[in-house]
Amino acid sequence: MGTLLRGKIGMSRLIAANAGATVRLPRDHGHLRLLEGSYTYIRQFAPKVLKAVRFQGGTEAGPLIEALQILRELNLTGARNVPDGAPTAFVPVRWQGYLDEAAAKGDASAYRHYWELCTLLALRDGLRSGDVYVPGSRRYDNPETYLFKPAQWEGHRAEFCRLVGKSPDAFEALPLVMDELDEALADLEDTLKSGDGPGRLNDAGELVISPLTAEDIPSKAEELHAELERMLPNVPIASLLVEMDRHTGFLDCFTHAGGKQARSPQLNRI
Structure with a gap:
């Protein structure tokens, strides 16, 4: 093998082939890096939005709300570097590599750019999902405001339970719901064991759900x-x-x- 490499291929060709190797793309295929090219434009309005609007969220959104407060303070003081220990739990796996690479290189500027972009994108997704809300907003208010208040629910409880065929007494309804859940989980377990249903487990033990088939028009x-x-x-x-x-x-x-x-x-x- 060594004779073949040295005699017919040559080290110069091997070195040239290695130099021209394709750089592996990040998990998001460079999407966040592309957005980073518009960082200056985003900075024209993002600090003003964060200053004018107060965002709140549930327990799951705690790290993101903390990151937004840190970002407000950075904008207010003019500080450039993200403080140590700033939350990143909301950063998706596909973007975590950008932060890790910037931290490994000691590039505080790149880390600030990517961390801020991840924070703003997480804020966008949180507003869409309802995990983050703006009190008093017509579109992005707390999802709980769309629910019945306890006093309102009392006037609708009997009629609603009659329509869905459930007992208005929680002590009677909960055991029935638990039985339904156990039955559904048993059916799901049988489906996963068979491996040919709409849901299955892959080799890594992750749940894979097949796309729904189109319904025929009656x-x-x-x-x-x-x-x-x-x-x-x-x-x-x-x-x-x-x-x-x-x-x-x-x-x-x-x-x-x-x-x-x-x-x-x-x-x-x-």
Whole structure:
């Protein structure tokens, strides 16, 4: 083997091949690094948003809320480096490598950029999921505000339990729910053991759920769709445009390419 490498391939070719090896992409295929290129632009508005809006969250969002407070203080004081011990529990695995690499190189500037981007992206995801909320906001308020208050629930308890067929007494309902849960878990265990159901365990012991299959459209729905299509008139596109122009006058916004009159006055009398 050594003779083959030295005689027919040569060390120079091996060195050249190794030098041209493709650099392995990070887990997110460079997405966060691409965002880091817009860091200066993001800094134009992100500090103002964090200063004006107060975010809150549940227990799971605790590290993120703490990180937001640290980021506010960094913006207020003008400090550049992220303090030691700043939370990173909210950083996904696909982005953790950026922080680890910057920390290993001692690049405080890169670490600040990536940590701040991870914090802002986690804030975005938290607002979308409801883990983070803005008190008083119409769209991002605490999800608990959409639930019945205890006093309100008392007036709806009996009717709701009647509709779902459950006992309004928690001491009676909980054992029944536990029985349903045990039965469902037993069915799930059988499905996982078979390995050919909608869910299975891979070699690493992780749960894998197959994509849901598309549902067939009922024949009655197809018939109704066809019937509705037959009820719609078959209108020429030109007549439709003229009718719309009568209501909106949108054709007056067009200019003829040759500078002539855009349309014939006869169209107004159609």
